[in-house]
Amino acid sequence: TQLLEQSPQFLSIQEGENLTVYCNSSSVFSSLQWYRQEPGEGPVLLVTVVTGGEVKKLKRLTFQFGDARKDSSLHITAAQPGDTGLYLCEITGNQFYFGTGTSLTVIP
């Protein structure tokens, strides 16, 4: 059983469209990180969310932590080709669990 499930697994959209990706856990977690990984590179940290119900904005990206701290979402407004990449969520504690990832392609 995967501890963290992400959906959708693949997403291909046109430039300018909005999208939301989801990260769901079977357990409550204390903090969650979102990363973006481009081919041939390591993941780059986008944000850390720690408080239930917390919303963080990073330019066109909006991150939300569920009230029950078992889920999170990433919303991208007006997607651009530079947003293309693999989006990963991670929970940390004594060990570190990554989600299955959402591969996003933004078509110019």
Place this chain on the structure above:
Amino acid sequence: EAGVTQSPTHLIKTRGQQATLRCSPISGHTSVYWYQQALGLGLQFLLWYDEGEERNRGNFPPRFSGRQFPNYSSELNVNALELEDSALYLCASSAGLASADTQYFGPGTRLTVL
């Protein structure tokens, strides 16, 4: 400021051989983490070192081992290589135990086992 560096970039080995991968953390960071990113399996946590000690390890066999040196750099050793060990091995660092949620990743070492 230099980021996390890893060497080599690519490594090709044959089944049964040993592989050694190296990682240099960001200056001032004391924690180093190793992950395996295999095709179709996602990122899997391997090992966590802090201040020279192993803090935790993921669900991998003992032939995956490592160490952290006094300068906080780290080495991952994989013995008796198997075909399924082929993957991208990522190293990350953070500023100690209290900052484990803020990890900075290196570009990875691509290990191919033939």
